[in-house]
Amino acid sequence: DSGVTQTPKHLITATGQRVTLRCSPRSGDLSVYWYQQSLDQGLQFLIQYYNGEERAKGNILERFSAQQFPDLHSELNLSSLELGDSALYFCASSPGAGSSYNEQFFGPGTRLTVL
């Protein structure tokens, strides 16, 4: 158990819909990262938040957005869903500002299926 929690575990929805994935980082960790794991793209970095502020952005679609709240939990919002958005979405957290050498602790993931 990494200490990072993600809800829900599974999500099944239809094309065009909007969903919200939730992540609670390890106690004391200020940085939260979102990654997408799909069969064709592999594991890709989406976005990082540090203490409520966006810190880095990766291959995140404009239909996707994220935020980190004052209690440090984070939400990833996916809208106008397409079949290709079906994937496993991981949240990770790390101490401090997320220095390059810090280990990232991964949650169990949310499996999103778009029908």
Add this chain to the structure above:
Amino acid sequence: AQSVTQLDSQVPVFEEAPVELRCNYSSSVSVYLFWYVQYPNQGLQLLLKYLSGSTLVKGINGFEAEFNKSQTSFHLRKPSVHISDTAEYFCAVNFGGTSGSRLTFGEGTQLTVNP
């Protein structure tokens, strides 16, 4: 371009045999290197990491990896595998600089240990 390549998508081995999972990266600057393991229906767990110093790094579950700067490689090894080592293994690199603390992952290697 900065990239991570895992040279084998699948590695089948017999129990108690040695194994090597290969990882190469493309970068001209200093990097931080990680190996993660993903068991079925679980998140990623850190096996080991190389930040600096000794090029031979020991991790959990008897795994070790060797950093070779001239060959830009970070191969993972275990002298004797167990059935329980069956999982997917990911090499991850932090390229530092403008990429911040995001991790770039290889495509993954499925290790299957047969009795």
